[in-house]
Amino acid sequence: MFRFHPRAPHAALRGLVRGLWHYEETRAAPQGRREMPCAEAVLLINLGPPIGVAWPDPTAETRFDTAAGFLARPHPAPARSFMQGSQRGLQVMLTPLGAERLLRCPISGVPAQFLDLRDTLGRDGASLAARLAETVDPETCLDLLEAELLRRLAGDPPADAVAEAWMRIEASAGRIGIGAMARDLGLSRQTLVRRFQARTGLTPKLAARLQRFTGVIARLPEVPEAGWAGLAAEAGFADQSHLIREVRAFTGLPPAALLRKRLPDGLGFAE
Incomplete structure (x- = not known):
């Protein structure tokens, strides 16, 4: 049994949140998954029994108990997840600029490892996760999490060359030429690459490759x-x-x- 409750991100989160959903799964036996690489940062809040996730080291599993969670920066290699038979949680796919707004710092400054929920959502993160774990209705869970995202990501998304480059790469599903895009934005290719990587942790070319790869997986x-x-x-x-x-x-x-x-x-x- 798998129940998937997606929600279209609020208009105010455009360019910051790519996807938002509640999930619940029950299987007759433990299940391991190979989680696909992506150009987005993953925010996950576990609301059910403990789960394990291995990333970036595929042999080092981290356990996340009920009402625990993490933020993982964009990753060009697969992760591995493990459940004992059932799981429930919330997942948010944040663009690198969305993660930057959430953390109040560029995602490139986050180590390539899990960032604890408290470090991601601040001191209110643990209490929010506990409240979510006690909430059975998926829509109510999504309401609570979306309200927190709107509070933390309040204001207009950044309007600069890096944000515009990200939106163009995303809108084209990775089919855009990086050199031509840089010229169109009034930058040299090298300048765009340097600024983009400093903010997102990815080069524009790698971001485009990951977007094309996501299209294949879909x-x-x-x-x-x-x-x-x-x-x-x-x-x-x-x-x-x-x-x-x-x-x-x-x-x-x-x-x-x-x-x-x-x-x-x-x-x-x-x-």
Whole structure:
């Protein structure tokens, strides 16, 4: 059993929050998953039994108890998650600029490891998580979390070259030329790369690659009728070989092997 309750981010969170959802899962046996790389920071609050997550070291599992959670910066390598049979939680996908607003500092300054919920949401984080864990209704949980995000991310999103570059990369699903975009923004390529990496922890090229990769994962429930070459064209890759190289680079597996690891109900990839 898996119940997924997504919510479209509030208009005031545009450019800061990519996705927001409540989830609840029950399985007959423990389950390990290979979590896909992404260009967003992941904020997770565990509301159910303890779970384990391994990132960036795939062999070092961190346990998160009920009403605990973390922020993980954008990561170009898979993470691993483990549940004993059931789990419940809230997940927010923050753009790097959203994470910057939440933390009051650039996400590039956050170590490549889990940032504790208290360090992410401040001293009110623990009390909010405890209240969420006691709340059964998914919509009420989402209301509470969205209100906290709106409070912490209040005001207009930043309007600068880095923010504009991020929005263009995201809007194009990673198909934009970085050099041409830099010129259009009135910057040299080197200046854009330097400023973008200082704020997001990613180069513009890596951010675009991750966006294209995310597009592949979204289209991966089954091999398209046109085959891998058709999927490569749909997702903005030069050709089938380019797609295979990128999927292998981000997951350690070629697309066909990754597809074989997809869980029967389509809810992620088995570890």
